[in-house]
Amino acid sequence: MSLGVRETVQAVLRDVFAEYGPEDAPLPAFQDHQVMLESGLDSLAFAVVVTELDDRLGFDPFTEAEEPFYPRTVGEFISFYEVSAQGRAGS
Amino acid sequence: MTTLRQALQRVPPGREFLVGERATRTFGDVANLHWSQHFVPRAVALTCEISETALPILAALDGAVDRVYLGPQTPATGVVEVDCVAAALDHVVSSAGRTDWVFRTSGTSGPPASLAKASDSLLPSRKVAAGEVPRWGLLYDWWRFAGIQVFLEAAASGSSLICPAPGDLARRALVLQEQRCTHLSATPSLWRRLLTAQPSGWTNLRQITLGGEVVDQQILNGLRRAAPAARITHIYASTEVGPVISVQDGEAGFPVSFLNHNPSGPPLAIDDGELLVQPAGTEPQWFRTGDLVEVAGDRVLFVGRSSSVINVGGEKVQPEMVERVLLETPGIFAARVLGTASSTLGSIVSADIVVLQGLDPQVVRQAAVAHCRSRLPRHAVPARWRFVEELDVTRAGKIARA
Numbered sequence: 001m002s003l004g005v006r007e008t009v010q011a012v013l014r015d016v017f018a019e020y021g022p023e024d025a026p027l028p029a030f031q032d033h034q035v036m037l038e039s040g041l042d043s044l045a046f047a048v049v050v051t052e053l054d055d056r057l058g059f060d061p062f063t064e065a066e067e068p069f070y071p072r073t074v075g076e077f078i079s080f081y082e083v084s085a086q087g088r089a090g091s
Numbered sequence: 092m093t094t095l096r097q098a099l100q101r102v103p104p105g106r107e108f109l110v111g112e113r114a115t116r117t118f119g120d121v122a123n124l125h126w127s128q129h130f131v132p133r134a135v136a137l138t139c140e141i142s143e144t145a146l147p148i149l150a151a152l153d154g155a156v157d158r159v160y161l162g163p164q165t166p167a168t169g170v171v172e173v174d175c176v177a178a179a180l181d182h183v184v185s186s187a188g189r190t191d192w193v194f195r196t197s198g199t200s201g202p203p204a205s206l207a208k209a210s211d212s213l214l215p216s217r218k219v220a221a222g223e224v225p226r227w228g229l230l231y232d233w234w235r236f237a238g239i240q241v242f243l244e245a246a247a248s249g250s251s252l253i254c255p256a257p258g259d260l261a262r263r264a265l266v267l268q269e270q271r272c273t274h275l276s277a278t279p280s281l282w283r284r285l286l287t288a289q290p291s292g293w294t295n296l297r298q299i300t301l302g303g304e305v306v307d308q309q310i311l312n313g314l315r316r317a318a319p320a321a322r323i324t325h326i327y328a329s330t331e332v333g334p335v336i337s338v339q340d341g342e343a344g345f346p347v348s349f350l351n352h353n354p355s356g357p358p359l360a361i362d363d364g365e366l367l368v369q370p371a372g373t374e375p376q377w378f379r380t381g382d383l384v385e386v387a388g389d390r391v392l393f394v395g396r397s398s399s400v401i402n403v404g405g406e407k408v409q410p411e412m413v414e415r416v417l418l419e420t421p422g423i424f425a426a427r428v429l430g431t432a433s434s435t436l437g438s439i440v441s442a443d444i445v446v447l448q449g450l451d452p453q454v455v456r457q458a459a460v461a462h463c464r465s466r467l468p469r470h471a472v473p474a475r476w477r478f479v480e481e482l483d484v485t486r487a488g489k490i491a492r493a
Binding site: 020023042044046047050051060062063 | 403404433434435436439457460461464469470472474475
């Protein structure tokens with residue numbers, strides 16, 4: 001069975017951190033309370049995460065949002081994707 | 092002034108001219124056709140494949156009509172269609188021996204546009220050494236600027252011109268080899284594919300010409316290995332101003348000294364990172380080429396087209412520069428970089444990659460990200476990766492950026 005949204009987002013955060021994160025930095029746990037800006041992922045890495053998730057999940061909630069949304073924590077980021085996925089499943 | 096007709100008439104009669112998959116004719120046969128004195132249009136449009144019928148018409152038109160429009164072929168019949176745009180409105184030839192040839196530009200970064208070109212500025216300036224009888228191959232559409240350059244070069248040097256029928260490049264490469272092609276001009280993108288099509292090398296080649304796209308050191312080195320006996324010339328020319336720079340030292344870019352004295356073309360200058368050219372007779376005007384350059388030591392290197400810049404969250408990225416860095420990565424055979432929409436940064440840098448056969452794309456990707464991070468500003472590192480079988484190349488032999 002394929003990964004759920006939460007697991008997919010966390011896997012992508014880790015993958016992108018390994019390639020685009022600061023060199024020689026330890027891999028963060030990406031727990032829900034982690035502040036995105038303090039995770040070591042800058043705006044480019046963040047764009048890579050969103051792009052990669054678009055490829056893996058088939059949607060980009062930032063494109064679909066009616067207003068700009070800036071998730072502050074990893075938890076907010078994940079739930080942004082989960083809510084969008086639920087909206088798609090329900091429609 | 093030498094007209095195209097005069098240039099063509101320099102070809103010794105009796106020498107085979109069009110060979111390969113076209114009918115073999117001697118130039119003497121085809122030069123005998125003359126435009127009818129009783130039916131002279133002011134302008135004509137030629138939409139055809141190159142053929143033994145096209146040659147004499149080209150020769151006869153030059154200097155006889157005001158304007159010739161060259162366009163893409165319509166049906167692939169090989170028949171010359173002479174569409175008399177202003178047919179026989181006036182029987183008096185008024186062009187005073189000067190004909191404008193109208194080409195379509197290759198449209199690398201936009202829709203193709205038509206451009207007029209006086210015939211004398213088309214003529215090749217390079218002299219061919221005595222005793223050297225080249226066999227030129229033609230891979231470009233002959234009715235484009237690059238194709239006409241090859242065509243004229245062949246005609247002026249008394250060469251045969253090998254014209255493989257359009258289609259699969261590997262098959263065309265085979266025709267060129269079978270016909271013992273010695274002189275060949277192509278874009279770096281086409282050369283990359285030619286090198287894979289004939290991995291055993293191009294040992295027959297004595298002259299390799301590259302142009303139309305940024306020529307990087309990697310392709311120059313690859314050609315040197317594949318054709319050790321060949322002279323390698325990379326040229327910078329544009330449909331707008333004609334031939335500008337010619338370099339034969341095997342190094343990418345051109346010497347800084349060309350800015351003081353350009354040995355084989357018009358004066359050059361750099362303004363705000365853009366290459367400027369002053370074609371003869373246009374002083375004190377400078378033509379802005381739209382090509383960005385940077386000075387590195389004693390070389391001027393081409394960076395890319397100003398029109399292809401990608402805006403990543405406000406930072407400018409030149410896709411050709413990213414492509415060059417990608418090509419330095421072991422395992423990457425070809426690369427195309429373009430901007431794609433991003434919901435968070437406006438645009439991001441996307442890379443389409445062809446990996447060498449048998450390699451794992453994900454392994455190559457990791458190496459490429461690491462290499463780009465060490466060589467490029469942060470925002471220029473590709474954010475999206477696609478692994479493809481091959482890259483689209485336009486009819487003009489350039490990487491399709493649309």
